[in-house]
Amino acid sequence: MNDKNNNANGQGVMPPSTLYLWRLRTLYVGYLERRITFSAGAHTFLLGLEDDVLLEVNGETFRARTLLLPAGISFSADSQGKQIGCCFLDPLGRDYLFHQRLMQRHESGFYSVSALQDKQLSVLTQAYRDSLEADQVYALLADLLFPAADTTVAGFMPDARIARIIELIRSDPAQNYSNEDLARHVGLSGARLQRVFKEATGIPIRRYRLWHRLFVTSTMMSMGSSLTDAALTAGFSDSSHLSHVFQSMLGMPPSAMLSHSRQNRVLVGAGEPGE
Structure with a gap:
């Protein structure tokens, strides 16, 4: 130190x-x-x-x-x-x-x-x-x-359709909803949903899904789950997939933030x- x-x-x-x-x-x-x-x-x-x-x-x-x-x-x-x-x-x-x-x-x-x-x-x-x-x-x-x-x-206009899509993704993070499946939930075409979602959030739907899976993994590890179990429950194919996404989105390996130590x-x- x-x-x-x-x-x-x-x-x-x-x-x-x-x-x-x-x-x-x-x-x-x-x-x-x-x-x-x-x-x-x-x-x-x-x-x-x-x-x-x-x-x-x-x-x-x-x-x-x-x-x-x-x-x-x-x-x-x-x-x-x-x-x-x-x-x-x-x-x-x-x-x-x-x-x-x-x-x-x-x-x-x-x-x-x-x-x-x-x-x-x-x-x-x-x-x-x-x-x-x-x-x-x-x-x-x-x-x-x-x-x-x-x-x-001032100026904030929440989009109920995008809020609904985010809630669907959060409700079952391991579920790989297709873009068309999500679009049907809010009465839009798949292409229109992609545009509206990115306008509202700044990122594509797939990237938001991965982002939320990182949150779920982190939450589960805070409650004592292993990295592998948390990754699988959150919807990653394995811990290597999680590590790759964590590194690309946060610029560091999961251990840098999620390791339990003093x-x-x-x-x-x-x-x-x-x-």
Whole structure:
């Protein structure tokens, strides 16, 4: 352990990194040992808790304490060995729209420097330092990273058809619904559904299905399942398939986030009532 990573509590013990899982959102707080490179499977909010995050998009490098990246964008991020927060936002885009009006847009399609970043960084630093539980963190992040349920987000127009498709995928993650099967549930053609779904979420249906399977796998492992059992239950063909998808979507192997040790925790929370 490096001295710079020692906890300020005087005991020289670094708090564990934590992966928080809620129904619509996922948050990682702690340290990443390597640069992460991937194509985001969800709208992503990055926060450098101690220093800037170095972001590379389309061959250009940027740096900021807070960064908002749309689903589907390919990027590389380096926390410079410092504490980081990485939050995957809700699939329908309410969170993303909430943050857009608070941040500066770049030509490469991402946003930086949130008007709320001082408060955001303070809460996530507290969550890491004090090893807070999932429901505590969720409550503290209301209207900072997640607009509260009663908060009106200007311009947000939920699409009930896409919400229905997402619910179907969640209800049975191992089920490989065809595009035509899903389209019939909401009265659209297969081609029209593909277009509408990507417009609403930023990613294709198949990619969202894989993204949700990662969530299911992580949740099951937090409850004690083995990697292989969790992968099969979530709909992956085997643990190798899971590892490949995890690496491509999150830029790291599953062990980096999901291993149970003194350095890592995986916690499941309730989220908003009714979600």
